Amino acid sequence: DQQVKQNSPSLSVQEGRISILNCDYTNSMFDYFLWYKKYPAEGPTFLISISSIKDKNEDGRFTVFLNKSAKHLSLHIVPSQPGDSAVYFCAAQMNYGGSQGNLIFGKGTKLSVKP
Amino acid sequence: DGGITQSPKYLFRKEGQNVTLSCEQNLNHDAMYWYRQDPGQGLRLIYYSQIVNDFQKGDIAEGYSVSREKKESFPLTVTSAQKNPTAFYLCASTPTGYGYTFGSGTRLTVV
Numbered sequence: 001d002q003q004v005k006q007n008s009p010s011l012s013v014q015e016g017r018i019s020i021l022n023c024d025y026t027n028s029m030f031d032y033f034l035w036y037k038k039y040p041a042e043g044p045t046f047l048i049s050i051s052s053i054k055d056k057n058e059d060g061r062f063t064v065f066l067n068k069s070a071k072h073l074s075l076h077i078v079p080s081q082p083g084d085s086a087v088y089f090c091a092a093q094m095n096y097g098g099s100q101g102n103l104i105f106g107k108g109t110k111l112s113v114k115p
Numbered sequence: 116d117g118g119i120t121q122s123p124k125y126l127f128r129k130e131g132q133n134v135t136l137s138c139e140q141n142l143n144h145d146a147m148y149w150y151r152q153d154p155g156q157g158l159r160l161i162y163y164s165q166i167v168n169d170f171q172k173g174d175i176a177e178g179y180s181v182s183r184e185k186k187e188s189f190p191l192t193v194t195s196a197q198k199n200p201t202a203f204y205l206c207a208s209t210p211t212g213y214g215y216t217f218g219s220g221t222r223l224t225v226v
Contacts, residue, residue: 041219101212
């Protein structure tokens with residue numbers, strides 16, 4: 001069973017508009033969430049994260065929102081730029097008695113930002 | 116500059132052969148990981164190691180083996196028992212468990 005789900009395999013957005021990437025999770029024990037960006041034939045790079053004690057974290061054009069009751073998080077990119085075109089992975093972790101468990105990844109959403 | 120180096124970038128293997136993918140990090144990270152990426156499948160954990168001389172199976176360890184004799188190195192061997200080895204392999208490391216640093220990946224193709 002998938003514990004982290006990204007139900008949209010792809011998303012197309014016009015340059016300058018907002019991109020919203022969604023992620024759902026099933027395990028209420030997850031306490032840390034991350035977004036990674038990946039270009040083809042490269043490794044993922046860390047984008048932004050959020051702890052379960054927060055509901056929003058912002059870094060420049062990127063904002064992550066966490067809704068614990070709905071077990072849902074989203075990544076907002078404003079304004080979207082062509083260089084943002086990549087695959088975005090949502091990931092989650094849980095704490096095991098003081099140690100962080102392994103990252104659990106979603107299947108990714110391919111974002112295309114059109115000029 | 117500190118980072119994770121995966122080599123080679125591209126690797127071709129004949130069916131029935133074992134092949135070893137290299138992963139080296141100079142970040143002084145304790146934990147290292149191997150993931151496999153297939154189209155539409157996301158990143159799936161093969162093996163991980165929290166400390167030298169210790170490693171654990173991930174979700175898809177069958178047909179793979181690893182070693183962790185040095186803190187800096189975590190090589191992955193794809194054995195002939197792995198029935199579908201063609202994939203993009205990613206190595207990662209972390210000092211604390213929060214937020215992984217990934218290498219640039221190795222594309223393995225069975226010919």
